[in-house]
Amino acid sequence: MDFEHIGPVQMLVVGFGPDAEYRGAILDELDDLTERGLIRVIDMQFVMKGEDGDLLALESSDLTVDEAIEFGAVIGSLIGLGQGGEEGAEAGAEAGALAAADRAFGMTAADIAAIAADLEPGTAVGMLLFEHVWAAKFKYAMRSTGGVPIAQGFLTPEALFMVGREVQAIVEAEAVIEIADAVKGAAML
Structure with missing residues:
Protein backbone atom coordinates (compact mmCIF):
# COMPACT_ATOMS: atom_id res chain seq x y z
CA MET A 1 0.00 0.00 0.00
CA GLN A 152 -12.48 19.78 -2.64
CA GLY A 153 -15.32 19.54 -0.18
CA PHE A 154 -18.83 18.35 0.42
CA LEU A 155 -21.94 20.40 -0.13
CA THR A 156 -24.63 19.07 2.15
CA PRO A 157 -28.30 19.75 1.42
CA GLU A 158 -28.23 22.16 4.39
CA ALA A 159 -25.30 24.06 2.87
CA LEU A 160 -27.08 24.32 -0.48
CA PHE A 161 -30.20 25.59 1.31
CA MET A 162 -28.09 28.30 2.98
CA VAL A 163 -26.58 29.28 -0.37
CA GLY A 164 -30.10 29.59 -1.77
CA ARG A 165 -31.11 31.85 1.13
CA GLU A 166 -28.05 34.05 0.56
CA VAL A 167 -28.77 34.29 -3.18
CA GLN A 168 -32.38 35.26 -2.37
CA ALA A 169 -31.14 37.96 0.04
CA ILE A 170 -28.85 39.34 -2.68
CA VAL A 171 -31.70 39.38 -5.22
CA GLU A 172 -33.96 41.20 -2.73
CA ALA A 173 -31.20 43.71 -1.90
CA GLU A 174 -30.62 44.40 -5.60
CA ALA A 175 -34.36 44.99 -6.08
CA VAL A 176 -34.40 47.48 -3.19
CA ILE A 177 -31.37 49.29 -4.64
CA GLU A 178 -33.03 49.40 -8.05
CA ILE A 179 -36.20 50.91 -6.54
CA ALA A 180 -34.13 53.40 -4.53
CA ASP A 181 -32.26 54.45 -7.69
CA ALA A 182 -35.58 54.87 -9.54
CA VAL A 183 -37.00 57.00 -6.70
CA LYS A 184 -33.81 59.05 -6.60
CA GLY A 185 -34.00 59.56 -10.39
CA ALA A 186 -37.68 60.57 -10.20
CA ALA A 187 -36.92 63.02 -7.38
CA MET A 188 -34.30 64.75 -9.52
CA LEU A 189 -36.86 65.41 -12.26
Missing part, protein backbone atom coordinates in the same frame (compact mmCIF):
# COMPACT_ATOMS: atom_id res chain seq x y z
CA ASP A 2 1.30 3.45 -0.85
CA PHE A 3 0.06 7.01 -1.15
CA GLU A 4 -1.18 6.53 -4.71
CA HIS A 5 -3.41 3.61 -3.72
CA ILE A 6 -5.21 5.28 -0.83
CA GLY A 7 -8.43 7.13 -1.48
CA PRO A 8 -9.41 10.31 0.36
CA VAL A 9 -10.03 9.78 4.06
CA GLN A 10 -13.06 11.43 5.62
CA MET A 11 -13.98 11.96 9.24
CA LEU A 12 -17.64 12.17 10.21
CA VAL A 13 -18.97 12.90 13.69
CA VAL A 14 -22.69 12.42 14.37
CA GLY A 15 -24.61 13.34 17.50
CA PHE A 16 -27.68 11.42 18.66
CA GLY A 17 -30.33 12.95 20.90
CA PRO A 18 -32.40 11.21 23.55
CA ASP A 19 -35.08 10.27 20.99
CA ALA A 20 -32.65 8.47 18.65
CA GLU A 21 -33.75 5.03 17.51
CA TYR A 22 -30.90 2.57 17.10
CA ARG A 23 -32.29 0.02 14.64
CA GLY A 24 -29.07 -0.89 12.88
CA ALA A 25 -29.76 1.18 9.75
CA ILE A 26 -26.41 2.98 9.95
CA LEU A 27 -24.41 -0.23 10.35
CA ASP A 28 -26.41 -1.87 7.53
CA GLU A 29 -25.58 1.03 5.22
CA LEU A 30 -21.89 0.96 6.18
CA ASP A 31 -21.82 -2.80 5.52
CA ASP A 32 -23.42 -2.27 2.10
CA LEU A 33 -20.96 0.48 1.13
CA THR A 34 -18.05 -1.66 2.32
CA GLU A 35 -19.24 -4.82 0.54
CA ARG A 36 -19.59 -2.86 -2.72
CA GLY A 37 -15.99 -1.65 -2.37
CA LEU A 38 -16.94 2.02 -2.10
CA ILE A 39 -15.56 2.71 1.37
CA ARG A 40 -13.33 1.10 3.98
CA VAL A 41 -13.91 1.83 7.66
CA ILE A 42 -10.57 2.75 9.21
CA ASP A 43 -11.97 3.41 12.65
CA MET A 44 -15.47 3.69 14.05
CA GLN A 45 -16.29 4.72 17.60
CA PHE A 46 -19.64 5.03 19.34
CA VAL A 47 -20.06 6.44 22.84
CA MET A 48 -23.46 6.58 24.57
CA LYS A 49 -24.30 7.91 28.01
CA GLY A 50 -27.31 6.15 29.50
CA GLU A 51 -30.02 7.96 31.44
CA ASP A 52 -28.31 6.68 34.60
CA GLY A 53 -24.92 8.06 33.48
CA ASP A 54 -23.44 4.65 32.60
CA LEU A 55 -21.29 4.61 29.46
CA LEU A 56 -21.39 2.29 26.48
CA ALA A 57 -18.41 2.50 24.11
CA LEU A 58 -18.01 0.45 20.94
CA GLU A 59 -15.18 0.39 18.40
CA SER A 60 -14.84 -1.25 15.00
CA SER A 61 -12.60 -1.26 11.92
CA ASP A 62 -12.50 -3.00 8.55
CA LEU A 63 -8.70 -3.16 8.68
CA THR A 64 -6.85 -6.33 9.54
CA VAL A 65 -3.84 -5.90 11.82
CA ASP A 66 -1.50 -6.07 8.79
CA GLU A 67 -3.59 -3.51 6.88
CA ALA A 68 -3.65 -1.23 9.93
CA ILE A 69 0.15 -1.42 10.12
CA GLU A 70 0.48 -0.60 6.40
CA PHE A 71 -2.08 2.17 6.63
CA GLY A 72 -0.41 3.55 9.76
CA ALA A 73 2.95 3.58 7.97
CA VAL A 74 1.56 5.45 4.94
CA ILE A 75 -0.35 7.98 7.04
CA GLY A 76 2.62 8.44 9.39
CA SER A 77 4.89 8.92 6.40
CA LEU A 78 2.67 11.63 4.92
CA ILE A 79 2.38 13.47 8.23
CA GLY A 80 6.13 13.13 8.79
CA LEU A 81 6.91 14.35 5.26
CA GLY A 82 4.92 17.51 5.89
CA GLN A 83 6.60 17.98 9.23
CA GLY A 84 10.23 17.17 8.45
CA GLY A 85 10.83 16.30 4.80
CA GLU A 86 12.26 12.89 3.87
CA GLU A 87 13.68 12.24 7.34
CA GLY A 88 10.29 13.09 8.82
CA ALA A 89 8.61 10.74 6.36
CA GLU A 90 10.83 7.84 7.41
CA ALA A 91 10.33 8.54 11.12
CA GLY A 92 6.58 9.04 10.60
CA ALA A 93 6.24 5.77 8.68
CA GLU A 94 8.00 3.89 11.46
CA ALA A 95 5.96 5.59 14.19
CA GLY A 96 2.69 4.99 12.33
CA ALA A 97 3.46 1.32 11.74
CA LEU A 98 4.51 0.81 15.38
CA ALA A 99 1.40 2.55 16.69
CA ALA A 100 -0.80 0.32 14.53
CA ALA A 101 1.14 -2.80 15.53
CA ASP A 102 0.66 -1.90 19.20
CA ARG A 103 -3.01 -1.19 18.46
CA ALA A 104 -2.33 2.33 19.76
CA PHE A 105 -4.87 3.88 17.44
CA GLY A 106 -8.46 4.69 18.04
CA MET A 107 -9.60 6.18 21.31
CA THR A 108 -8.20 5.59 24.76
CA ALA A 109 -10.30 5.25 27.90
CA ALA A 110 -9.33 8.85 28.73
CA ASP A 111 -10.56 10.01 25.30
CA ILE A 112 -13.89 8.26 25.84
CA ALA A 113 -14.23 9.76 29.34
CA ALA A 114 -13.56 13.26 27.97
CA ILE A 115 -16.23 12.85 25.30
CA ALA A 116 -18.68 11.32 27.75
CA ALA A 117 -18.21 14.26 30.13
CA ASP A 118 -19.77 16.50 27.47
CA LEU A 119 -22.66 14.14 26.72
CA GLU A 120 -26.03 14.66 28.34
CA PRO A 121 -27.65 11.53 29.78
CA GLY A 122 -29.49 9.61 27.06
CA THR A 123 -27.37 11.03 24.22
CA ALA A 124 -24.60 9.55 22.10
CA VAL A 125 -21.93 10.42 19.58
CA GLY A 126 -20.59 8.35 16.71
CA MET A 127 -17.25 9.01 15.06
CA LEU A 128 -16.33 7.45 11.75
CA LEU A 129 -13.01 7.60 9.91
CA PHE A 130 -13.28 6.01 6.48
CA GLU A 131 -11.47 5.82 3.16
CA HIS A 132 -13.28 6.57 -0.10
CA VAL A 133 -11.89 3.46 -1.84
CA TRP A 134 -13.79 4.27 -5.04
CA ALA A 135 -11.77 7.49 -5.46
CA ALA A 136 -8.27 5.95 -5.35
CA LYS A 137 -8.21 4.99 -9.05
CA PHE A 138 -9.75 8.34 -10.01
CA LYS A 139 -7.07 10.15 -7.99
CA TYR A 140 -4.35 8.11 -9.70
CA ALA A 141 -5.79 8.82 -13.18
CA MET A 142 -6.05 12.53 -12.42
CA ARG A 143 -2.52 12.82 -11.06
CA SER A 144 -0.93 10.62 -13.75
CA THR A 145 -2.21 13.05 -16.39
CA GLY A 146 -0.70 16.01 -14.54
CA GLY A 147 -3.83 17.10 -12.71
CA VAL A 148 -3.44 18.64 -9.27
CA PRO A 149 -6.35 19.00 -6.85
CA ILE A 150 -7.12 22.66 -6.23
CA ALA A 151 -10.17 22.41 -3.99
Whole structure:
Protein backbone atom coordinates (compact mmCIF):
# COMPACT_ATOMS: atom_id res chain seq x y z
CA MET A 1 0.00 0.00 0.00
CA ASP A 2 1.30 3.45 -0.85
CA PHE A 3 0.06 7.01 -1.15
CA GLU A 4 -1.18 6.53 -4.71
CA HIS A 5 -3.41 3.61 -3.72
CA ILE A 6 -5.21 5.28 -0.83
CA GLY A 7 -8.43 7.13 -1.48
CA PRO A 8 -9.41 10.31 0.36
CA VAL A 9 -10.03 9.78 4.06
CA GLN A 10 -13.06 11.43 5.62
CA MET A 11 -13.98 11.96 9.24
CA LEU A 12 -17.64 12.17 10.21
CA VAL A 13 -18.97 12.90 13.69
CA VAL A 14 -22.69 12.42 14.37
CA GLY A 15 -24.61 13.34 17.50
CA PHE A 16 -27.68 11.42 18.66
CA GLY A 17 -30.33 12.95 20.90
CA PRO A 18 -32.40 11.21 23.55
CA ASP A 19 -35.08 10.27 20.99
CA ALA A 20 -32.65 8.47 18.65
CA GLU A 21 -33.75 5.03 17.51
CA TYR A 22 -30.90 2.57 17.10
CA ARG A 23 -32.29 0.02 14.64
CA GLY A 24 -29.07 -0.89 12.88
CA ALA A 25 -29.76 1.18 9.75
CA ILE A 26 -26.41 2.98 9.95
CA LEU A 27 -24.41 -0.23 10.35
CA ASP A 28 -26.41 -1.87 7.53
CA GLU A 29 -25.58 1.03 5.22
CA LEU A 30 -21.89 0.96 6.18
CA ASP A 31 -21.82 -2.80 5.52
CA ASP A 32 -23.42 -2.27 2.10
CA LEU A 33 -20.96 0.48 1.13
CA THR A 34 -18.05 -1.66 2.32
CA GLU A 35 -19.24 -4.82 0.54
CA ARG A 36 -19.59 -2.86 -2.72
CA GLY A 37 -15.99 -1.65 -2.37
CA LEU A 38 -16.94 2.02 -2.10
CA ILE A 39 -15.56 2.71 1.37
CA ARG A 40 -13.33 1.10 3.98
CA VAL A 41 -13.91 1.83 7.66
CA ILE A 42 -10.57 2.75 9.21
CA ASP A 43 -11.97 3.41 12.65
CA MET A 44 -15.47 3.69 14.05
CA GLN A 45 -16.29 4.72 17.60
CA PHE A 46 -19.64 5.03 19.34
CA VAL A 47 -20.06 6.44 22.84
CA MET A 48 -23.46 6.58 24.57
CA LYS A 49 -24.30 7.91 28.01
CA GLY A 50 -27.31 6.15 29.50
CA GLU A 51 -30.02 7.96 31.44
CA ASP A 52 -28.31 6.68 34.60
CA GLY A 53 -24.92 8.06 33.48
CA ASP A 54 -23.44 4.65 32.60
CA LEU A 55 -21.29 4.61 29.46
CA LEU A 56 -21.39 2.29 26.48
CA ALA A 57 -18.41 2.50 24.11
CA LEU A 58 -18.01 0.45 20.94
CA GLU A 59 -15.18 0.39 18.40
CA SER A 60 -14.84 -1.25 15.00
CA SER A 61 -12.60 -1.26 11.92
CA ASP A 62 -12.50 -3.00 8.55
CA LEU A 63 -8.70 -3.16 8.68
CA THR A 64 -6.85 -6.33 9.54
CA VAL A 65 -3.84 -5.90 11.82
CA ASP A 66 -1.50 -6.07 8.79
CA GLU A 67 -3.59 -3.51 6.88
CA ALA A 68 -3.65 -1.23 9.93
CA ILE A 69 0.15 -1.42 10.12
CA GLU A 70 0.48 -0.60 6.40
CA PHE A 71 -2.08 2.17 6.63
CA GLY A 72 -0.41 3.55 9.76
CA ALA A 73 2.95 3.58 7.97
CA VAL A 74 1.56 5.45 4.94
CA ILE A 75 -0.35 7.98 7.04
CA GLY A 76 2.62 8.44 9.39
CA SER A 77 4.89 8.92 6.40
CA LEU A 78 2.67 11.63 4.92
CA ILE A 79 2.38 13.47 8.23
CA GLY A 80 6.13 13.13 8.79
CA LEU A 81 6.91 14.35 5.26
CA GLY A 82 4.92 17.51 5.89
CA GLN A 83 6.60 17.98 9.23
CA GLY A 84 10.23 17.17 8.45
CA GLY A 85 10.83 16.30 4.80
CA GLU A 86 12.26 12.89 3.87
CA GLU A 87 13.68 12.24 7.34
CA GLY A 88 10.29 13.09 8.82
CA ALA A 89 8.61 10.74 6.36
CA GLU A 90 10.83 7.84 7.41
CA ALA A 91 10.33 8.54 11.12
CA GLY A 92 6.58 9.04 10.60
CA ALA A 93 6.24 5.77 8.68
CA GLU A 94 8.00 3.89 11.46
CA ALA A 95 5.96 5.59 14.19
CA GLY A 96 2.69 4.99 12.33
CA ALA A 97 3.46 1.32 11.74
CA LEU A 98 4.51 0.81 15.38
CA ALA A 99 1.40 2.55 16.69
CA ALA A 100 -0.80 0.32 14.53
CA ALA A 101 1.14 -2.80 15.53
CA ASP A 102 0.66 -1.90 19.20
CA ARG A 103 -3.01 -1.19 18.46
CA ALA A 104 -2.33 2.33 19.76
CA PHE A 105 -4.87 3.88 17.44
CA GLY A 106 -8.46 4.69 18.04
CA MET A 107 -9.60 6.18 21.31
CA THR A 108 -8.20 5.59 24.76
CA ALA A 109 -10.30 5.25 27.90
CA ALA A 110 -9.33 8.85 28.73
CA ASP A 111 -10.56 10.01 25.30
CA ILE A 112 -13.89 8.26 25.84
CA ALA A 113 -14.23 9.76 29.34
CA ALA A 114 -13.56 13.26 27.97
CA ILE A 115 -16.23 12.85 25.30
CA ALA A 116 -18.68 11.32 27.75
CA ALA A 117 -18.21 14.26 30.13
CA ASP A 118 -19.77 16.50 27.47
CA LEU A 119 -22.66 14.14 26.72
CA GLU A 120 -26.03 14.66 28.34
CA PRO A 121 -27.65 11.53 29.78
CA GLY A 122 -29.49 9.61 27.06
CA THR A 123 -27.37 11.03 24.22
CA ALA A 124 -24.60 9.55 22.10
CA VAL A 125 -21.93 10.42 19.58
CA GLY A 126 -20.59 8.35 16.71
CA MET A 127 -17.25 9.01 15.06
CA LEU A 128 -16.33 7.45 11.75
CA LEU A 129 -13.01 7.60 9.91
CA PHE A 130 -13.28 6.01 6.48
CA GLU A 131 -11.47 5.82 3.16
CA HIS A 132 -13.28 6.57 -0.10
CA VAL A 133 -11.89 3.46 -1.84
CA TRP A 134 -13.79 4.27 -5.04
CA ALA A 135 -11.77 7.49 -5.46
CA ALA A 136 -8.27 5.95 -5.35
CA LYS A 137 -8.21 4.99 -9.05
CA PHE A 138 -9.75 8.34 -10.01
CA LYS A 139 -7.07 10.15 -7.99
CA TYR A 140 -4.35 8.11 -9.70
CA ALA A 141 -5.79 8.82 -13.18
CA MET A 142 -6.05 12.53 -12.42
CA ARG A 143 -2.52 12.82 -11.06
CA SER A 144 -0.93 10.62 -13.75
CA THR A 145 -2.21 13.05 -16.39
CA GLY A 146 -0.70 16.01 -14.54
CA GLY A 147 -3.83 17.10 -12.71
CA VAL A 148 -3.44 18.64 -9.27
CA PRO A 149 -6.35 19.00 -6.85
CA ILE A 150 -7.12 22.66 -6.23
CA ALA A 151 -10.17 22.41 -3.99
CA GLN A 152 -12.48 19.78 -2.64
CA GLY A 153 -15.32 19.54 -0.18
CA PHE A 154 -18.83 18.35 0.42
CA LEU A 155 -21.94 20.40 -0.13
CA THR A 156 -24.63 19.07 2.15
CA PRO A 157 -28.30 19.75 1.42
CA GLU A 158 -28.23 22.16 4.39
CA ALA A 159 -25.30 24.06 2.87
CA LEU A 160 -27.08 24.32 -0.48
CA PHE A 161 -30.20 25.59 1.31
CA MET A 162 -28.09 28.30 2.98
CA VAL A 163 -26.58 29.28 -0.37
CA GLY A 164 -30.10 29.59 -1.77
CA ARG A 165 -31.11 31.85 1.13
CA GLU A 166 -28.05 34.05 0.56
CA VAL A 167 -28.77 34.29 -3.18
CA GLN A 168 -32.38 35.26 -2.37
CA ALA A 169 -31.14 37.96 0.04
CA ILE A 170 -28.85 39.34 -2.68
CA VAL A 171 -31.70 39.38 -5.22
CA GLU A 172 -33.96 41.20 -2.73
CA ALA A 173 -31.20 43.71 -1.90
CA GLU A 174 -30.62 44.40 -5.60
CA ALA A 175 -34.36 44.99 -6.08
CA VAL A 176 -34.40 47.48 -3.19
CA ILE A 177 -31.37 49.29 -4.64
CA GLU A 178 -33.03 49.40 -8.05
CA ILE A 179 -36.20 50.91 -6.54
CA ALA A 180 -34.13 53.40 -4.53
CA ASP A 181 -32.26 54.45 -7.69
CA ALA A 182 -35.58 54.87 -9.54
CA VAL A 183 -37.00 57.00 -6.70
CA LYS A 184 -33.81 59.05 -6.60
CA GLY A 185 -34.00 59.56 -10.39
CA ALA A 186 -37.68 60.57 -10.20
CA ALA A 187 -36.92 63.02 -7.38
CA MET A 188 -34.30 64.75 -9.52
CA LEU A 189 -36.86 65.41 -12.26
